[in-house]
Amino acid sequence: MPWYQFINNDMDICDSDSYQILEKAPDTVDGPYLAAIFADEIPxxxxxxxxxxxxxxxxxxxxxxxxxxxxxxxxxxPPVPLEVRMSEVPANEIKK
Incomplete structure (x- = not known):
C-alpha cells in the first residue's frame, strides 16, 4: 500500500493532481491538518x-x-495496518 500525501487542502482524493504517491511515510505526524493517508489502491x-x-x-x-x-x-x-499523518501546517506548505 502506498502513502498518499496531499498537495492542497481540498482533500480531493479522487483527483490525482491533488496528491502525490509516496513509497514511505512522510515525516509529519501531529497537528490540525490532514497531510497523508496510507491506503490500498483502487484495483x-x-x-x-x-x-x-x-x-x-x-x-x-x-x-x-x-x-x-x-x-x-x-x-x-484487520486485515491491513493503517496510518494517518497530520501536520502543523497545511499540506500545500509541507516541504517536499
Missing part, C-alpha cells in the same frame, strides 16, 4: 487512486485524527 486504476471503501477502517481513522488533531501511530485493524 486496476491507472491513476492509482486510494480505495477508501476497500481499505478497512480508513475513514474512521481520518475522522478520529481530524477530531484529535493528531495522526494515529498505527493500528492492526
Amino acid at each position: 486496476g486504476d491507472p491513476e492509482r487512486r486510494p480505495d477508501l471503501d476497500g481499505t478497512p477502517g480508513l475513514l474512521f481513522y481520518i475522522i478520529r485524527a481530524l477530531a484529535k488533531r493528531k495522526g494515529q501511530p498505527f493500528s492492526h485493524f
